[in-house]
Amino acid sequence: MTVRVRRMRSGSGRRSFDLRATAWFFVLLALVLCVLGFVVRTAAHTVERRPAWAVVLCLTGLAAASPLWRRRRSVPARAARRAAAALEVGARTAVAEWEDAGPAAPVAAPASPSVPAPASPVVDACGAGVPGGAGPSGGWAPASADAPGTAHGAYDFDRLDADAFEQAVAGLCARDGCLEVEVVGGAGDLGADVVAVVPDGRRLVVQCKRYDTGNRVGSQDLQRFGGTCYTVHEADVAVVVTTGDFTAPAAEYADHCGIVCVDRAALMAWRDGTGPAPWNAAP
Template identity: 55%
Template sequence: MTIPVRRIRRAERRSRFDLRSTTMFFVLLAIILCVLAFVARTAASMVERRPLWAAVLTVLGVAAALQFRSGRRRFSAWRYARRAARALEEAADTASDSLRAAEDAEACTTGAGAPVEPSGSTVTVAGSTAPLLAADRAELDPDGFEHAVAELCVRSDCRDVEVVGGAGDLGADVVAVTPDGRRVVIQCKYYADGNKVGSQDMQRFGGTCFTIHEADVAAVVTTSDFTEPALEYARQCGIVCVNGDDLRAWHLGTGHSPWHLADIEP
């Protein structure tokens, strides 16, 4: 089954009507109009009394306008040059990432003697289809880990499973609807064994999982473990913590899914 990938965009803030700001705007507009009328009247009077001075000032004004326009063009060209340089830099980074991914895939193929499945795919284990998880971490990356967790949700009879991790995801990597109709939001932490999920990571997820993503069950799934402050914060907020051992048991079918753990834990 193909897991749909959807990137979450940051919610745009809608401007609200402000009576005070609107009033100030019209007051300033009235002042500007009065000043312009006074300047126009003074200029007309000067043209009648001293036409020579009016002609000189007009020539100086035109010259200043032309100089400003030339400087603005130079500024615009500099801005466009900066944009072009930034675009080239982003393209170079993208090409570098693609080349690195191709090299990693080739290295895994050479080491294993068989082609490695792309991220989000499944591999056949003992005649059944199962996600590629901790059984061979060398062939897994953070994106592949998110897809593997999504595959576990599919195998656990979840529906509407989506991988939404990426820039601006606000902490959500996988979202799904459990068999009993609850919305589960999962954050995936692909960490080494010695790198534990800390309280700061947990607090960032806790600030969005219920309020922004409207989760009925919020869970952090990691390949490593959690610090004590992170576990304490999770208990206070009702976030389910799934460490490497729990993940392995879920994968092998000997343990519980995150939403089942939410029902078991106090």
């Protein structure tokens, strides 16, 4: 009996090196590169000499390639259209269900605990804040005879600090008929401590200097105030009030600039009603 014998291939599976095939491969590769170089060089010369033909050839190539590109894009385009249609159907379904359910009932906000409004402070005649209603003159109330900081119902400036002194000057302005009295002293006030509108409509700007009896306001203080009272604060009447006195150069500068200087004696007279208010003494 004859038995056919099939020879098995080597288990390595590797092909032996063929020098002839390798040489032909490199020869063909060199020919391809030469042809490509010749084509590129010819195309470059054609573009330089006849650019119109190059444009026509490019357009022709794009027109030939467009059907292939459209076929490649047809599958993703169909998938995108199907996804958009599914989203549209889902949105319509959600809107229909929401309309059938009706709008939800509004949820009432939790009631906040009622907090009584704080009483507006009324500044008494010596500058102390007192709870209560507004006074008869722009929120300022007259002082009682036994109020702290007063002497027999009048202002006792020697017992006030700088802030209370500004409040006291504002109280004097309100007492004598000024409107829109406001204490603006503090950091960045540019020299203005009290602003108001005098009874005849002029704008009053006051700088307060709470000094001891022996201290005097110098010319530098007047110069700083004079540089801002008219240009920055637009004062019609500029006043510097002090519990001390003014130096001679300061008084001379004030006369030159039209600033009213109210020293201790003039302040006491204004307080007691025996002297004019500063805006009445203005030049």
